[in-house]
Amino acid sequence: MRMSELLKRSGMPLATVKYYLREGLLAPGEKVGATMADYGEEHVRRLALIRALTEVVGLPIAGVRTIVGLIDEPEADRFSTLGRAIEVLPPAVEADPDGDYPRARAALEEIGQLYDPGYAAVAQLERGLAAAESVGLPMGRERLHGYARHIMAIAEIDLAQLPGADTPRAVEYSVLGTAVYEPILAAMRRLAHQDLASRMLGGVAADRDR
């Protein structure tokens, strides 16, 4: 298809698509003549991916470039591909292999989980725990163990749905799956809070049956 149709399919303005092309988020179409290029379904899908990552996951353009780069050309193994993807997910914190992450270390040891200080997620956990502490809501043992058990169960669900190993699709799944289900899980927790609050405290939905 040509540019005009790609615009119609994606619903995006020309200037924006050109911007994504310039930024290397979208591969150029196959050139067919000096002033015309051909685009395919993969371009439509890529534009949907860009929109999902920017608008829903909240990724800046540079982060989107990293993610789509990893999908197109993964690292040697899926483990480090996933690691590099996680580094750019908000709230982005650069991991320092020699860094000290006292809260994260204590928490992960407490729940007996394997970790490497080079994981970006360790730095992210440290920041989150420090932030909770700084606003007067430090994470207690009870909450930590409860969270850990249920989060591990959720992660197992995620892994169980992973498509057949060693396909390029599996890389895409593990990278995108971590990112795109996060806002869904956040929304579900917010709804669960409101559900529980309305039952406990009385509210709009409390008069419904269950």
Added chain:
Amino acid sequence: MRMSELLKRSGMPLATVKYYLREGLLAPGEKVGATMADYGEEHVRRLALIRALTEVVGLPIAGVRTIVGLIDEPEADRFSTLGRAIEVLPPAVEADPDGDYPRARAALEEIGQLYDPGYAAVAQLERGLAAAESVGLPMGRERLHGYARHIMAIAEIDLAQLPGADTPRAVEYSVLGTAVYEPILAAMRRLAHQDLASRMLGGVAADRDR
């Protein structure tokens, strides 16, 4: 304390603190003379809260203003206070009470959860589900039920830790608790993925045999 000490305690530059004062995120100090004001511990805590919300939760300044406004002057009941707070949490989506949220409705009915279409979190869930679908990772029944069970358990942990009802502290807890534990849960899930991936696929923390 005076401005200079507040700056030392918070580690922020003068211009930034003045900016937060202008934007109404930080209450002015008690005036003690025409060119001098007195600040207290609550100002130090408030600055820590602002930094946590902007840097870790990722809230824009306008959202921080809403949250601190709700903590200082909550709505009539905690249920609607929490609802208003959730509206500004990223990814912010304005709820339309007459809107149609087909994916969210189907999902919530499937798991038998109470909801009101006016909840911002319903719109947020809809967007998340639509985004997952648009990148080729639609949420299946199995995953939905699994997520729902464990998310509900996590929400129950949150509610169980709620301080004595009807204290101003309880409002602060429910508003901040929803927001500040979100990045922690996200980081824990990312770590759980890496933990499971390293065991299954071989990686830094495990042997490479499979």
Added chain:
DNA sequence: CCCGATTGGATAGCTGTACTATCCAAGGTA
């Protein structure tokens, strides 16, 4: 084969956010 429309490519401009810097005058301080 002609002429208006489309395209790719380049460059410049715009909008919003979150600060950051400067200036000033009043007032405190040594």
Added chain:
DNA sequence: TACCTTGGATAGTACAGCTATCCAATCGGG
């Protein structure tokens, strides 16, 4: 008295993420 701090106001900066315009080379319907 001379200097420093403070509060208050205003202007400027840096960056992200688009958005708009221009141009020349086609393309393609009549």
